[in-house]
Each structure stands twice: as C-alpha cells, then as structure tokens.
Amino acid sequence: MSQVLHTPPPTPAPAAEDLAALAARHGLSVSGARPSLREYVGQLWARRHFISAFATAKLTAQYSQAKLGQVWQVMTPLLNAAVYYFIFGVLLGTKHNVPDYVPFLVTGVFIWTFTQSSIMAGTRAISGNLGLVRALHFPRAALPISFALQQLQQLLFSMAALVVILLCFGVPVAASWVLAIPALVLQFTFNAGVSMVVARLGAKTPDIAQLMPFVLRTWMYVSGVMWSIDKLTTKEPHIVRVLLELNPAAVYIDLMRFALIDSFHADSLPPHVWAAATGWALLAGVGGFIYFWKAEETYGRG
Amino acid sequence: MAEQTPTEKIPTVIADDVDIVYRVNGTGAGRGTATAALNRILRRKQAEKAAGVRKVHAVKKVSFVAYKGEAIGLIGTNGSGKSTLLKAVAGLLPVESGHIHTDGQPSLLGVNAALMSDLTGERNVYLGGLAMGMSREQIKERYQDIVDFSGINEKGDFITLPMRTYSSGMAARLRFSIAAAKDHDVLLIDEALATGDRSFQKRSEARIRELRQHAGTVFLVSHNNKSIRDTCERVLWLERGELRMDGPTEEVMKEYEAFTGDKKPAPKKPAPKAVVAKVNTPQPSGAEASLPS
Numbered sequence: 001m002s003q004v005l006h007t008p009p010p011t012p013a014p015a016a017e018d019l020a021a022l023a024a025r026h027g028l029s030v031s032g033a034r035p036s037l038r039e040y041v042g043q044l045w046a047r048r049h050f051i052s053a054f055a056t057a058k059l060t061a062q063y064s065q066a067k068l069g070q071v072w073q074v075m076t077p078l079l080n081a082a083v084y085y086f087i088f089g090v091l092l093g094t095k096h097n098v099p100d101y102v103p104f105l106v107t108g109v110f111i112w113t114f115t116q117s118s119i120m121a122g123t124r125a126i127s128g129n130l131g132l133v134r135a136l137h138f139p140r141a142a143l144p145i146s147f148a149l150q151q152l153q154q155l156l157f158s159m160a161a162l163v164v165i166l167l168c169f170g171v172p173v174a175a176s177w178v179l180a181i182p183a184l185v186l187q188f189t190f191n192a193g194v195s196m197v198v199a200r201l202g203a204k205t206p207d208i209a210q211l212m213p214f215v216l217r218t219w220m221y222v223s224g225v226m227w228s229i230d231k232l233t234t235k236e237p238h239i240v241r242v243l244l245e246l247n248p249a250a251v252y253i254d255l256m257r258f259a260l261i262d263s264f265h266a267d268s269l270p271p272h273v274w275a276a277a278t279g280w281a282l283l284a285g286v287g288g289f290i291y292f293w294k295a296e297e298t299y300g301r302g
Numbered sequence: 303m304a305e306q307t308p309t310e311k312i313p314t315v316i317a318d319d320v321d322i323v324y325r326v327n328g329t330g331a332g333r334g335t336a337t338a339a340l341n342r343i344l345r346r347k348q349a350e351k352a353a354g355v356r357k358v359h360a361v362k363k364v365s366f367v368a369y370k371g372e373a374i375g376l377i378g379t380n381g382s383g384k385s386t387l388l389k390a391v392a393g394l395l396p397v398e399s400g401h402i403h404t405d406g407q408p409s410l411l412g413v414n415a416a417l418m419s420d421l422t423g424e425r426n427v428y429l430g431g432l433a434m435g436m437s438r439e440q441i442k443e444r445y446q447d448i449v450d451f452s453g454i455n456e457k458g459d460f461i462t463l464p465m466r467t468y469s470s471g472m473a474a475r476l477r478f479s480i481a482a483a484k485d486h487d488v489l490l491i492d493e494a495l496a497t498g499d500r501s502f503q504k505r506s507e508a509r510i511r512e513l514r515q516h517a518g519t520v521f522l523v524s525h526n527n528k529s530i531r532d533t534c535e536r537v538l539w540l541e542r543g544e545l546r547m548d549g550p551t552e553e554v555m556k557e558y559e560a561f562t563g564d565k566k567p568a569p570k571k572p573a574p575k576a577v578v579a580k581v582n583t584p585q586p587s588g589a590e591a592s593l594p595s
Contacts, residue, residue, distance in 0.1 A: 019318035023403035031393035061420035131415035
C-alpha cells in the first residue's frame with residue numbers, strides 16, 4: 001500500500017511515569033526471563049506428562065502413513081542389522097574373530113542407533129520446532145528430552161526383536177539380562193544430556209545438523225559397533241585400546257553385550273566399566289542440562 | 303475500559319521501550335558462496351550484514367501499559383509487527399532492548415504447533431492440552447466439552463480419524479476449541495475469530511467473551527474491524543513496527559479506516575471521479591483492507 005510511505009510520525013508513547021518503576025510498584029515480573037535452575041527443574045517435572053505424550057505421539061505419527069504401520073518399528077532396525085551383517089559379516093569376514101557374531105552385531109547396531117538418533121534428533125529439537133517454541137510456554141529442555149525418550153521407546157521395540165534373535169541363535173536366557181536395565185538408564189541419561197548440548201548448538205547454528213552425520217559416522221566406526229575393539233587392536237599400544245574402549249558409545253555397547261550374550265565375557269570389558277558408564281551419564285546429563293538451561297530465554301529468536 | 307475505579311488502575315502488562323529484531327540467515331548477495339560463509343564464520347559480528355545476515359526490525363520503541371479488565375485490540379496492516387509484539391508480551395520472543403513486565407504468565411491462544419496431523423483428533427486434544435500445561439485429569443474432564451464445542455462429531459465420528467483427513471475448516475475449529483479450553487490470566491488472541499463457519503464464529507465470540515471474564519486482560523489481533531469493535535474498548539495501532547495510536551476504539555478505528563481507505567474519513571461527498579483523484583488518500587479496494595486473513 002502506497003500510503004504506508006507517507007505515515008505521519010507516531011503519537012508519543014504514554015511514558016509519563018517511569019514504566020519500570022510502575023512495574024516494580026505492582027510487582028510485575030519481566031516477561032520471558034530465565035527461571036532459576038531449581039524452578040526450571042520443577043517446571044520440567046510438572047510437564048513430564050507432556051514430555052512422554054509428545055514422545056509417544058511422535059513415535060506413532062512416524063509410520064502412520066505406511067501400509068504396514070507400526071510393524072516398521074521392528075522392521076527398520078532389523079533391516080539395518082541385515083545390511084551391516086552382509087557387509088561386515090559376509091563381505092569383510094569380520095565374523096570369524098567373534099563368537100556369536102550375529103547377536104554381537106545386532107546388539108551393537110541397536111545400541112549405537114539409540115545414541116545416534118537421539119543426538120541427530122537433538123540437533124533439530126529447537127531449530128526444527130520453532131513454531132512450538134514460539135507459540136507455547138514450557139521449559140524448552142522438554143523438547144530434547146522428549147526426542148531422546150522417543151528414541152528410547154523405539155529402542156524398546158528393537159530390544160523385543162533382539163530377544164527373538166538372541167533366542168534364535170541359541171543364546172541362553174540368563175540372570176545377567178537384568179543388567180540391561182541399568183545400562184539403558186545410564187545410556188538414556190547420557191543421550192539426553194548430549195541431545196541438550198547439541199540442541200543449544202543447533203538452535204544458534206543450524207549448520208550443526210549438516211555436520212553431525214559425519215561426526216556420528218566417525219564415532220560409530222571407532223566404537224566397535226561391527227567388530228570387537230578387543231580383537232582388532234591387539235597390535236596397537238595399550239593406551240589406544242583403553243581410550244577406544246572408554247568412549248561412551250563403546251562402553252554402553254559393551255555393557256549391553258555383556259548383559260545379553262553369554263559368550264561375551266567380563267574380560268572383554270574395559271576396566272571399571274560401570275564407573276565409566278555412570279561417569280559419562282552424569283557428566284553429559286548434568287552438564288548438558290545446565291548448558292541448555294543457560295540459554296533458555298534465547299530459544300526462539302528467529 | 304469505562305469502569306475506571308477512583309483508585310489507581312492495576313497494570314497487568316507494561317511494555318517499556320520495546321524493540322524486537324529478527325535475524326535472517328542466508329540472504330543478501332553471495333549467500334551461497336563459500337567465501338561468504340567463511341566470512342560469516344570468521345567475522346561474526348562486524349560482517350553480519352555483509353555476510354548475508356539481515357536484520358528485520360519488527361517492533362520499534364513501543365511503550366504501553368495495559369490494565370486489569372481491559373480488552374485491547376491490536377490493529378495495523380499486514381507485517382506491521384502485531385503478532386510479533388504479542389509473542390514478546392507472551393515471553394516467547396526475546397526483546398532486543400527494553401523490557402516487558404507482566405503480571406503472571408500471559409498466554410497465547412494457539413496450540414497449532416503442538417498438534418500432529420498424523421494423529422487422531424482425540425489424541426491431539428490430549429497432546430494440545432498437555433502442551434498448554436493442563437493436567438491429564440483436567441483434559442479428561444473437559445474432553446467432551448472440547449469435542450462438542452468444535453462440532454467435529456456433528457457429521458459422524460470424525461474425532462477418531464487422523465487430523466490430516468479433516469477439512470481445513472474442521473481442523474481450524476478443533477484447534478481453536480483445544481486452545482480455548484484453558485482459562486488464562488492475560489490472554490493473547492491472534493486472528494482466532496476468523497475460523498470456521500458462521501455458527502462456529504458466533505460460538506467462538508461467545509467463548510472469547512467468557513474467557514475475558516476470567517482473564518485479567520485480553521489482547522486481540524484481528525483484521526476484522528467488526529470483531530475489534532465488538533470486543534475491545536481500547537486499540538493500539540501499529541504501523542511498520544511503530545505505535546501510531548493508542549486510544550479508545552472508535553477514535554483509533556476511525557483514523558485507521560481513513561488510513562487504509564476502508565471508509566471515508568469525512569462524510570462521503572457525492573463527487574465525480576475527478577474530485578476523488580484530488581483527495582490525498584489513495585483508495586485501494588475497500589474489501590481488501592477489511593478482509594480477515
């Protein structure tokens with residue numbers, strides 16, 4: 001409209017009184033200020049039902065257009081494992097070094113996928129949901145946590161498939177299977193923490209989402225998803241092996257293998273593996289949460 | 303509002319010299335080239351403009367005080383910063399400078415972003431309610447009201463179908479019904495009245511009035527001059543991010559309509575075309591300006 005160009009100067013604002021003083025007198029609070037860490041945790045707890053409902057909704061919506069529907073929840077990880085089996089087990093012959101190679105591989109792939117997709121979802125948790133962030137009030141950490149929870153639910157489907165595979169390949173049911181639960185809890189905490197870190201980075205710099213697949217792929221190949229770090233690094237110095245084995249992804253994968261596969265003995269585990277698993281979970285979980293909270297009021301700026 | 307108490311009015315929202323700036327990446331010359339990107343990374347602040355980050359100054363130095371019991375309309379042509387200002391009042395968009403003080407938590411009437419079109423209407427009612435901060439029990443309690451209000455089930459059992467199968471009108475009605483199910487302290491409504499058929503619009507307006515009685519202050523953004531007149535006593539007129547006028551509805555609306563060429567500022571003279579051309583204000587077609595978007 002052309003008349004927009006000839007608008008007269010605006011009428012002076014009604015700032016007769018000092019507005020800040022007026023606000024203070026009536027006890028008004030600054031809109032959109034960051035809550036204290038304690039309040040923030042409280043708000044997050046109050047929204048726990050939203051977090052779980054959002055995660056479940058995302059999971060269900062994922063395959064709702066497919067003819068086979070929720071069957072894909074199990075099919076996708078199985079197909080993934082089949083591809084890796086073909087390449088690493090059959091073509092490259094990695095399986096000759098490892099007893100129970102199929103259970104070994106499938107466990108590795110599933111546990112790795114859990115971390116990988118949590119982090120990938122985390123990078124877009126804020127930047128991909130700006131509409132939600134700009135429309136509603138909720139502690140923003142609900143988003144990365146919700147995405148990590150969605151991946152956990154996805155993993156539980158995969159674990160059901162995994163149990164069937166384990167039984168088919170003659171791995172006996174053992175008491176050590178119970179150890180899978182604390183291992184998953186620790187891994188989830190770790191994933192959620194890293195998701196929050198990359199969510200903040202991705203909110204500021206969306207380019208992270210382009211870069212992340214390469215970082216993750218490198219990480220996957222050094223984490224012993226398809227091979228045993230133990231068997232392949234016999235020639236390397238001891239320190240290299242320990243470092244490789246203590247990287248969080250390898251720790252969580254090895255823990256799960258130890259819990260589920262009887263031929264994967266404790267001596268294949270790195271030293272102090274539970275301490276490492278807990279340490280990584282605490283470091284990422286607490287550190288990531290605080291790091292994310294520090295920028296709470298800035299999420300949503302276009 | 304007419305009912306001014308002899309004692310001092312209680313402010314609920316105070317905007318103090320508020321500026322809001324959007325930054326948009328990847329505009330400007332040479333946006334795609336590697337050198338431009340490198341430049342952007344190396345010299346973040348200095349080269350913001352040169353490297354293709356454009357700033358859009360959406361709201362400029364706006365100050366106002368809103369009091370308890372007021373219903374305030376926000377008007378202005380498209381892109382004048384109305385919705386942006388509302389989002390800042392709701393605390394959803396950070397301000398560049400200045401402050402917005404509020405009493406309690408203002409909430410925007412809008413849950414659209416939380417809903418998922420692949421899920422059934424029923425699950426979306428729960429999801430939307432939870433996203434707005436309602437508890438599961440509250441939603442369960444109001445579930446039937448929400449569905450009845452939306453009128454989704456008038457033509458059969460549609461609430462159990464995925465939302466992507468709804469017509470745009472049906473989806474809009476369900477969204478409004480979910481959003482309006484919660485009571486708010488300071489309520490911000492952005493173009494909510496323009497959805498649905500006539501009977502639904504009437505129901506919506508009634509619900510808005512009801513919400514106003516519970517809410518301390520209501521802000522309404524609309525391009526529908528009639529609904530502004532029906533609902534608000536005070537109007538803020540934003541143009542190009544600046545607050546042009548702030549006053550009683552009739553006074554501001556008259557100026558605004560003169561500005562948009564909706565109605566003649568003075569009583570209409572029976573003039574031939576030649577005379578109209580001399581009048582300083584150009585006239586776009588009247589309907590264009592008053593259409594609710």
